[in-house]
């Protein structure tokens with residue numbers, strides 16, 4: 195009997211609170227619903243624009259160039275059937291402000307596409323060297339964080355590597371070196387020839 199009365203008291207109290215604060219509660223509920231809506235839309239947009247299909251086939255300039263080259267690389271086809279999609283190298287992982295920043299700046303590519311008419315390859319090709327340099331700068335800034343999200347020096351079985359490679363990686367591991375110091379043009383066309391060796395190196 196006492197339990198029933200206590201419960202009744204609580205319910206009355208709760209109803210009273212709702213009656214007295216109805217506006218505040220409506221604002222709170224609407225805020226939560228709008229918040230979930232925004233978070234859901236943001237998440238869906240990030241997911242949608244992070245698919246290989248989106249990155250490779252939305253813009254003709256990507257589909258006809260960098261994508262074609264990548265399909266001949268080991269990061270697209272290999273004996274294990276592992277596919278490394280564009281954003282796994284090009285978009286930061288597990289760091290939402292960095293992902294937001296990357297996606298925000300990527301949105302400006304719409305300008306390059308429509309206004310600078312990059313969909314015409316004659317306009318896109320001359321810009322590739324500049325774009326590649328921007329990507330290198332990004333990898334230098336993060337010390338190749340996206341590569342290292344899959345490949346860790348510590349987890350390389352160095353004894354399975356050819357001695358020449360093992361030596362390079364043993365050294366690189368000590369400095370936690372940026373992979374791109376040695377692995378440029380891994381999945382896309384080589385745009386610049388390596389600088390000719392100087393006479394000292396002969």
Ligand code: HEC
Pocket residue numbers: 267268269272273274276277278279282283338340341342343344345373374377380
């Ligand atoms: C999502 C995971 C993933 C990411 C990100 C990734 N890789 Fe790989 N990588 C792989 C897998 C899996 C293979 C093995 C493919 C094979 O050779 O069978 C591989 C193979 C390689 C190879 C040997 C094959 C070749 O093409 O010469 C190199 C070198 C390499 N990766 C370097 C890199 C570098 C540098 C980056 C960053 C720019 C990177 N990887 C990003 C998963 C990844």
Ligand code: HEC
Pocket residue numbers: 338341342345346347354355356358359362363365366371372373374375376377
């Ligand atoms: C100091 C130079 C150097 C650095 C830095 C370096 N590598 Fe390498 N790596 C090489 C060389 C040289 C080879 C052999 C030639 C090739 O396959 O391009 C090689 C080969 C590989 C291979 C193929 C191994 C095999 O047994 O065939 C993978 C995978 C690889 N590197 C991944 C990486 C990743 C990932 C990073 C960064 C975490 C990295 N490397 C940093 C020099 C380097």
Ligand code: HEC
Pocket residue numbers: 249250256260261264269278279280281282283284322323325326327329330374377378379380381382383385
């Ligand atoms: C294994 C990592 C990796 C993957 C996967 C990858 N890229 Fe790249 N991408 C790079 C690196 C590193 C560069 C810098 C130039 C270089 O060394 O090839 C680059 C450069 C570029 C550039 C600048 C122009 C140029 O020709 O270099 C564009 C555009 C680009 N990537 C788009 C894509 C698209 C689209 C995909 C998927 C179809 C993709 N990338 C997949 C690592 C990757």
